[in-house]
Amino acid sequence: MKSIKTTWCPGCGNFGILRAFINVIEKLNKEGIEKGKIVVSSGIGCHGKISDYLDLPSFHVIHGRVLPFLTGLKLANPELKAVGFVGDGDQYNEGIEHLIHAAKRNVDLALFVHNNGVFGLTTGQMTATTPRGKKTRSTPKGNPEYPINPLLLALSSGATFIARGYAGDMKQLEELMYDAIKHIGFAIVDILQPCVSFNNTWEFYNKNVEKLEKEASDIKEAIDIILSEKIYTGIIYRIRKDTFEESLGILKY
Ligand SMILES: Cc1ncc(C[n+]2csc(CCOP(=O)(O)OP(=O)(O)O)c2C)c(N)n1
Ligand code: SF4
Ligand SMILES: [Mg+2]
Numbered sequence: 001m002k003s004i005k006t007t008w009c010p011g012c013g014n015f016g017i018l019r020a021f022i023n024v025i026e027k028l029n030k031e032g033i034e035k036g037k038i039v040v041s042s043g044i045g046c047h048g049k050i051s052d053y054l055d056l057p058s059f060h061v062i063h064g065r066v067l068p069f070l071t072g073l074k075l076a077n078p079e080l081k082a083v084g085f086v087g088d089g090d091q092y093n094e095g096i097e098h099l100i101h102a103a104k105r106n107v108d109l110a111l112f113v114h115n116n117g118v119f120g121l122t123t124g125q126m127t128a129t130t131p132r133g134k135k136t137r138s139t140p141k142g143n144p145e146y147p148i149n150p151l152l153l154a155l156s157s158g159a160t161f162i163a164r165g166y167a168g169d170m171k172q173l174e175e176l177m178y179d180a181i182k183h184i185g186f187a188i189v190d191i192l193q194p195c196v197s198f199n200n201t202w203e204f205y206n207k208n209v210e211k212l213e214k215e216a217s218d219i220k221e222a223i224d225i226i227l228s229e230k231i232y233t234g235i236i237y238r239i240r241k242d243t244f245e246e247s248l249g250i251l252k253y
Pocket of ligand 1: 043044045046047048063086087088089090091094114116118119120121122127
């Protein structure tokens with residue numbers, strides 16, 4: 001395999017996400033799921049370069065459009081494992097409508113969100129998840145808007161696997177990514193990803209991230225965990241429901 005030079009800033013949280021995923025691919029390969037059966041799509045932004053750093057079939061699509069792309073891919077080739085890598089700006093700003101509809105349909109795919117709270121590639125403007133009051137390139141006096149809660153949105157839209165990971169805990173992230181890919185239905189892992197150049201949250205997350213001890217047993221408990229002031233990582237909620245592919249009668253698991 002040719003070695004490829006990454007262009008991410010040294011210390012970027014994207015490295016932890018890439019490493020964790022490479023370990024997951026190796027694990028899936030050992031279970032007999034060959035590389036050609038795992039298809040990746042990524043959006044536009046620093047996160048989107050991950051497609052270039054993986055030895056897998058991959059599609060670097062236009063801003064915010066990973067989910068419609070993967071939905072089509074699954075309908076055409078339902079036996080493939082569909083994996084999306086998106087940014088917070090990419091998915092929670094430009095592609096927000098697609099999150100709602102793909103979750104509602106319960107398309108069988110795994111979505112990994114590199115949530116760094118900024119538009120990184122375009123040099124640090126606010127996104128939908130930037131905290132209120134935060135000074136960014138586009139909000140020099142502090143962000144006047146309240147951030148959205150992406151996991152609450154995904155849960156209320158119908159996502160059947162809801163998790164939060166941290167780029168600084170690769171071991172846990174690897175487990176979350178593996179479980180998300182194995183889950184049958186729409187799985188989202190919102191990954192807290194420090195951006196050393198425009199939103200350096202390493203210290204804050206190292207202090208404040210807490211592992212969730214037990215996943216929620218019902219949706220009300222899941223909402224409480226998601227709305228908690230504590231920043232929990234782990235699988236928050238999962239449930240098995242018919243997927244889009246099953247509902248259309250093109251696939252039975
Ligand atoms: C439709 C469209 N709007 C805006 C842009 C410009 N643009 C390129 S990258 C980017 C920021 C991406 O931010 P995010 O998705 O959070 O990814 P990150 O760089 O932080 O990983 C923007 C706004 C674009 N390429 N296409
Ligand atoms: S700008 Fe931020 S997100 Fe982009 S590579 Fe650098 S540290 Fe990572
Ligand atoms: Mg971003």
